Amino acid sequence: MPEEEKVLETLRAEVLEANLELVRRGLVVSTFGNASAVSREHGLCVIKPSGVPYDRMTPADMVITDLHGKIVEGTLRPSSDLATHVALYRAFPSIGGVVHTHSRHATAWAQAQREIPCFGTTHADYFHGPIPLTPSLTRDEIEGEYEANTGTAIIRRMEGLDPLACPACLVAGHAPFCWGKTVTDAAHMAVIVEEIAAMAWQTITINPHASAIAEPLRDKHHFRKHGPTAYYGQK
Amino acid sequence: MPEEEKVLETLRAEVLEANLELVRRGLVVSTFGNASAVSREHGLCVIKPSGVPYDRMTPADMVITDLHGKIVEGTLRPSSDLATHVALYRAFPSIGGVVHTHSRHATAWAQAQREIPCFGTTHADYFHGPIPLTPSLTRDEIEGEYEANTGTAIIRRMEGLDPLACPACLVAGHAPFCWGKTVTDAAHMAVIVEEIAAMAWQTITINPHASAIAEPLRDKHHFRKHGPTAYYGQK
Amino acid sequence: MPEEEKVLETLRAEVLEANLELVRRGLVVSTFGNASAVSREHGLCVIKPSGVPYDRMTPADMVITDLHGKIVEGTLRPSSDLATHVALYRAFPSIGGVVHTHSRHATAWAQAQREIPCFGTTHADYFHGPIPLTPSLTRDEIEGEYEANTGTAIIRRMEGLDPLACPACLVAGHAPFCWGKTVTDAAHMAVIVEEIAAMAWQTITINPHASAIAEPLRDKHHFRKHGPTAYYGQK
Amino acid sequence: MPEEEKVLETLRAEVLEANLELVRRGLVVSTFGNASAVSREHGLCVIKPSGVPYDRMTPADMVITDLHGKIVEGTLRPSSDLATHVALYRAFPSIGGVVHTHSRHATAWAQAQREIPCFGTTHADYFHGPIPLTPSLTRDEIEGEYEANTGTAIIRRMEGLDPLACPACLVAGHAPFCWGKTVTDAAHMAVIVEEIAAMAWQTITINPHASAIAEPLRDKHHFRKHGPTAYYGQK
Numbered sequence: 009m010p011e012e013e014k015v016l017e018t019l020r021a022e023v024l025e026a027n028l029e030l031v032r033r034g035l036v037v038s039t040f041g042n043a044s045a046v047s048r049e050h051g052l053c054v055i056k057p058s059g060v061p062y063d064r065m066t067p068a069d070m071v072i073t074d075l076h077g078k079i080v081e082g083t084l085r086p087s088s089d090l091a092t093h094v095a096l097y098r099a100f101p102s103i104g105g106v107v108h109t110h111s112r113h114a115t116a117w118a119q120a121q122r123e124i125p126c127f128g129t130t131h132a133d134y135f136h137g138p139i140p141l142t143p144s145l146t147r148d149e150i151e152g153e154y155e156a157n158t159g160t161a162i163i164r165r166m167e168g169l170d171p172l173a174c175p176a177c178l179v180a181g182h183a184p185f186c187w188g189k190t191v192t193d194a195a196h197m198a199v200i201v202e203e204i205a206a207m208a209w210q211t212i213t214i215n216p217h218a219s220a221i222a223e224p225l226r227d228k229h230h231f232r233k234h235g236p237t238a239y240y241g242q243k
Numbered sequence: 244m245p246e247e248e249k250v251l252e253t254l255r256a257e258v259l260e261a262n263l264e265l266v267r268r269g270l271v272v273s274t275f276g277n278a279s280a281v282s283r284e285h286g287l288c289v290i291k292p293s294g295v296p297y298d299r300m301t302p303a304d305m306v307i308t309d310l311h312g313k314i315v316e317g318t319l320r321p322s323s324d325l326a327t328h329v330a331l332y333r334a335f336p337s338i339g340g341v342v343h344t345h346s347r348h349a350t351a352w353a354q355a356q357r358e359i360p361c362f363g364t365t366h367a368d369y370f371h372g373p374i375p376l377t378p379s380l381t382r383d384e385i386e387g388e389y390e391a392n393t394g395t396a397i398i399r400r401m402e403g404l405d406p407l408a409c410p411a412c413l414v415a416g417h418a419p420f421c422w423g424k425t426v427t428d429a430a431h432m433a434v435i436v437e438e439i440a441a442m443a444w445q446t447i448t449i450n451p452h453a454s455a456i457a458e459p460l461r462d463k464h465h466f467r468k469h470g471p472t473a474y475y476g477q478k
Numbered sequence: 479m480p481e482e483e484k485v486l487e488t489l490r491a492e493v494l495e496a497n498l499e500l501v502r503r504g505l506v507v508s509t510f511g512n513a514s515a516v517s518r519e520h521g522l523c524v525i526k527p528s529g530v531p532y533d534r535m536t537p538a539d540m541v542i543t544d545l546h547g548k549i550v551e552g553t554l555r556p557s558s559d560l561a562t563h564v565a566l567y568r569a570f571p572s573i574g575g576v577v578h579t580h581s582r583h584a585t586a587w588a589q590a591q592r593e594i595p596c597f598g599t600t601h602a603d604y605f606h607g608p609i610p611l612t613p614s615l616t617r618d619e620i621e622g623e624y625e626a627n628t629g630t631a632i633i634r635r636m637e638g639l640d641p642l643a644c645p646a647c648l649v650a651g652h653a654p655f656c657w658g659k660t661v662t663d664a665a666h667m668a669v670i671v672e673e674i675a676a677m678a679w680q681t682i683t684i685n686p687h688a689s690a691i692a693e694p695l696r697d698k699h700h701f702r703k704h705g706p707t708a709y710y711g712q713k
Numbered sequence: 714m715p716e717e718e719k720v721l722e723t724l725r726a727e728v729l730e731a732n733l734e735l736v737r738r739g740l741v742v743s744t745f746g747n748a749s750a751v752s753r754e755h756g757l758c759v760i761k762p763s764g765v766p767y768d769r770m771t772p773a774d775m776v777i778t779d780l781h782g783k784i785v786e787g788t789l790r791p792s793s794d795l796a797t798h799v800a801l802y803r804a805f806p807s808i809g810g811v812v813h814t815h816s817r818h819a820t821a822w823a824q825a826q827r828e829i830p831c832f833g834t835t836h837a838d839y840f841h842g843p844i845p846l847t848p849s850l851t852r853d854e855i856e857g858e859y860e861a862n863t864g865t866a867i868i869r870r871m872e873g874l875d876p877l878a879c880p881a882c883l884v885a886g887h888a889p890f891c892w893g894k895t896v897t898d899a900a901h902m903a904v905i906v907e908e909i910a911a912m913a914w915q916t917i918t919i920n921p922h923a924s925a926i927a928e929p930l931r932d933k934h935h936f937r938k939h940g941p942t943a944y945y946g947q948k
Contacts, residue, residue: 037438038431039476040365059476088467088475110365112438116445119362120453127824129887130745130815150459181456182364196743203742203817210821213448213683213918218825221886224855232793240793241744241764272673273666274711275600294711323702323710345600347673351680354598355688385694416691417599448683448918507908508901509946510835529946558937558945580835582908586915589832590923620929651926652834683918 012050016081019045019054019191020067026107026195031062033199035111042087043107045191046097051075053094057084088155095159096187100171105191107198110183113205117141118178124204125220127211131204132221132229136173139201140165144180158182173234176201247285251316254280254289254426255302261342261430266297268434270346277322278342280426281332286310288329292319323390330394331422335406340426342433345418348440352376353413359439360455362446366439367456367464371408374436375400379415393417408469411436482520486551489515489524489661490537496577496665501532503669505581512557513577515661516567521545523564527554558625565629566657570641575661577668580653583675587611588648594674595690597681601674602691602699606643609671610635614650628652643704646671717755721786724750724759724896725772731812731900736767738904740816747792748812750896751802756780758799762789793860800864801892805876810896812903815888818910822846823883829909830925832916836909837926837934841878844906845870849885863887878939881906 026043030036039062044055053073060069071082077094079086087093093106109115117124117139124139126132131139142161149157162177162185175197176186184205186197211218220226233240261278265271274297279290288308295304306317312329314321322328328341344350352359352374359374361367366374377396384392397412397420410432411421419436423429446453455461468475496513500506509532514525523543530539541552547564549556557563563576579585587594587609594609596602601609612631619627632647632655645667646656656667681688690696703710731748735741744767749760758778765774776787782799784791792798798811814820822829822844829844831837836844847866854862867882867890880902881891891902916923925931938945 037434057477085474085477112442113445115363115365116442116449119442119446120450122450127886128820130820144457145460147457147459150457150463154463181362181460199742207817207821207824209445209449210818210914211824214821214914215825215827222849222852222855224852225850225886228855228859239790242762242790272669292712320709320712347677348680350598350600351677351684354677354681355685357685379692380695382692382694385692385698389698416597416695444680444684507904527947555944555947582912583915585833585835586912586919589912589916590920592920614927615930617927617929620927620933624933651832651930679915679919 012047015047015050016052016054016072017067019047020070022191023054023056023070024065024067026105026191027056027065028062029195030107030109030198033202035109035198035202036062037110041107041109042089042093043105043191043195044087044090044093045105046075046103048101048104052080053077053090053097055086055090055093057082058087060084089158091153091155092159092162092185095156095163096185099159099163100166100187102172102189103187103194104189105187105194107186107191107194108183109186109198109202111198111202111205113209114178114184114201115182116209117205118183119181121180123178124208125218126226127208127218128221129225129229130207132226133233134175134197134200134204136226136230136234137169138220139176139178139184139204140169140174141178142180173230247282250282250285251287251289251307252302254282255305257426258289258291258305259300259302261340261426262291262300263297264430265342265344265433268437270344270433270437271297272345276342276344277324277328278340278426278430279322279325279328280340281310281338283336283339287315288312288325288332290321290325290328292317293322295319324393326388326390327394327397327420330391330398331420334394334398335401335422337407337424338422338429339424340422340429342421342426342429343418344421344433344437346433346437346440348444349413349419349436351444352440353418354416356415358413359443360453361461362443362453363456364460364464365442367461368468369410369432369435369439371461371465371469372404373455374411374413374419374439375404375409376413377415408465482517485517485520486522486524486542487537489517490540492661493524493526493540494535494537496575496661497526497535498532499665500577500579500668503672505579505668505672506532507580511577511579512559512563513575513661513665514557514560514563515575516545516573518571518574522550523547523560523567525556525560525563527552528557530554559628561623561625562629562632562655565626565633566655569629569633570636570657572640572642572659573657573664574659575657575664577656577661577664578653579656579668579672581668581672581675583679584648584654584671585652586679587675588653589651591650593648594678595688596696597678597688598691599695599699600677602696603703604645604667604670604674606696606700606704607639608690609646609648609654609674610639610644611648612650643700717752720752720755721757721759721777722772724752725775727896728759728761728775729770729772731810731896732761732770733767734900735812735814735903738907740814740903740907741767742815746812746814747794747798748810748896748900749792749795749798750810751780751808753806753809757785758782758795758802760791760795760798762787763792765789794863796858796860797864797867797890800861800868801890804864804868805871805892807875807877807894808892808899809894810892810899812891812896812899813888814891814903814907816903816907816910818914819883819889819906821914822910823888824886826885828883829913830923831931832913832923833926834930834934835912837931838938839880839902839905839909841931841935841939842874843925844881844883844889844909845874845879846883847885878935
């Protein structure tokens, strides 16, 4: 088997597994949600097909496209959000997987059109700052290449931020997009973002004047887990 | 087996399965909730019996009535909400199934006597506008043919709306009624409405001034999934 | 086996089963909560032992007392709330079972020191009015016969109400007590009260000015299920 | 086997089991959370390793340290919160186990920077007063020996309180630490604290002016379960 086929075979299995993990974790109702992975060396994206029931999906159903969304392999239509995924892969070279869900708590923040403040160390363990929110898309952006423009809105909002120190963004009136070094990491991040969103919701209903933690505490927790000074976990 | 019997046998199984799906999805406590299907060609409605425990229900327990609620077959009493179901079938020729639940989140909106604004794309994927709310029934409507008048209140509130682009309505102080092309679709819609209601609740507790998404975004998402320009899912 | 022994054997099994049902339904954390039944003809109460883990409890562990709480049979200490249970049995001749839980939503209303308004038909199906709340007990009532005085506070609050049309009461700063014709009914009522409390909580967070449904709607739903004009369920 | 080894073997199993109980109870997402036990006679602490997936952990993975956090046995890195655990063991001679989680409801209170008032008897059954909250750590405390200083902040906040009558403390902007006579008790307390936090959240959203229960009721419930006058449970 040529090397490209081996890589794709692995990614197909990982992408399917990430999609199923979203279901098992309760982040997905119906066929909402989609996960993809990228092979940087082959310039290929592996993504879930659109609107296929999860319990019937096999690795062979995954769709392979290039990084502009052109289908290279697969008989099913790719997720309708494909253009957002490939825009993120082109803009963020450090990421290897993207996950989009309509998970309840994170979506509520996107609908409330509020970024999620860094209220505590659980949040700081993963994000070096708030979980950002895009502005609303304009009529032209919506009526034009909507999914690609959604990607553009995220990329613009992320300007100046390291995608691995801020591995998710809320799209206003829509829902979160999450990412990571691999699609497995991206799916894990979708779980974490949902938990952070739930805690933040309760935090502001307990104390409407709650404020973000101070920078030293945010930095301490973030860099305890990330970067050269990290000391969390095993070496 | 005559053709009518075959159709009814299928519908009995589908109606039972839809009722059980409501239980599995956690939308039903005790014996709240009921699902029905219609055979348009035979002018017959197949509905759950009233107050029978779900774990003992068989397809043969389903009650068959005409579209005015007259029992045609079955030894058990039909759901006490039968008159609402048949009123909806008579008024909305495009629907094939009706589901009524007291699911927690949707019922809370009905009790709060608020329609559910279209706060995001999850909502717009299914509804082309808010989830509507009937006015409160008058004393005369309540003390008269209550269940039929509940149907009338829904039908009046739905005036000018396409039932398949607005597949649910909240009854003030009561709970949601949902529908679809089939009873399976109607049960699925009950799940979706509950999820939308939960997200909307959290949205307004995060931001009491949250507003509905702009029309272009609502239209984009709705028509991505519905109508001649749809491109979501497989062909 | 003498007739009294047969009755007690049945009640022991029913009381154990009711206690286990509370656990299965998620109404009980740790060893909170207790259920009891009464044999009116023998003047005996069958109640859960105090602080015994649910997974090791057998019917033989149930404690038998007279209606003044004097132990007649059993080697374990009865539930510490026994005196409340027997006070309710003495005051309400129509009831056959009592259940006390600290279920999350109902307890939150008791802690908020608010009765639960009849916000909708789900509530009216079971209660002909709000779920009442006792006043706070006085220091003397607390430092005296606390559990008996808890019973007295409930009984006083229920004056003029039919216990079967108002099958639960919240104790201020404490939690709900529920009852019914049998201990099985009482445990079922604890499930219903928890669901009503959850919906009511969400209702007032959606609309802080939400008000109780009009009396005709409350009466319609209540008497659709209860009393001589009931037409819900099977005959 | 020497006596010390026997004790450590038992504690390793108990610490692992406590960590797994946190997962089963839904208090832990990802690898958040850690539990430890102490052997007072040997001056040793047994603690979970850092960032190891729960489903692969064995008793042999537990790390043994002295009460100043020096590793005595084990090849894995200990939980990064080790210094907090041993600080608590040194300060509170009556405790035998410590559990730290980021459980959703308790963490929301820590993030809201509010102590949890004693709103009801469920709370009073375990705590003789509010669940306390540390002040925010200063920049120096965070940038210095952060985990040890977290312990110091808790110990300072607990001054004048009996650790077994107040078996948990919230760390501002962070999450709860819980403890008990054994690690099993500490894990149980983490479950209870989460439930109390959930009820308290709902209590103040139902009634923003809710107040703590009166002292006689608090004392009655607390001393019904604790101390020489206790009469809850079996002898």
